[in-house]
Amino acid sequence: MPAAIALVVILSLLAVFQLALALGxxxxxxxxxxxxxxxxxxxxxxxxxxxxxYAIIAVLALDRAGLIDVVPDVVSTVGMWVVFAYFVIGIPLNAISRSKPERYVMTPVVTILAVLSLLVALS
Structure with missing residues (x-):
């Protein structure tokens, strides 16, 4: 459960960041x-x-952790493994970015998200 909550908190912060980007x-x-x-x-x-x-991932993580019950267990189980793979793919993509700020900030963030999603998937 702590991994799911941490995952949702980081995703919420990223959602605020993405909203700021969308607003200019x-x-x-x-x-x-x-x-x-x-x-x-x-x-x-x-x-x-x-x-x-991010919202879909948060729902999957909270459902998988048993904090909410909105999707069938098989959906949250398989979904979290897909999320884990998504974040794992994101690690090298952020690491090879031409942007140093993106490399130095987002690579560690997506690595943390990958670890947290793995913990949730294994729960």
Missing amino acids: APLGRFAWGGQHRVLPGRLRIGSLVSIVI
């Missing part, structure tokens, strides 16, 4: 390859989609 905050060097200080329209939409994805 000059934080683009930390996301989407770091090519833009302020994101163009298509990447702002991508940030909004990211928030939806």
Whole structure:
């Protein structure tokens, strides 16, 4: 349960970050390859989609941890393994970013998310 809560807290912080990006905050060097200080329209939409994805992941994690019961167990079980794979794939993608801020901040964040999602998947 602590891993699921930690995962949801980090995802919530990332959702706030993505919302700020979608609203035009000059934080683009930390996301989407770091090519833009302020994101163009298509990447702002991508940030909004990211928030939806984070919410789905949060529901899966909380369901898997037994804190809520909104999806069948097989969905939360398989879903958390998919989430784990998603974050594992994200590690090298962030690590090879041309943006130093993205590499130095987001690579450790996604690594932590991968570990937490693994713990939730194994629970």
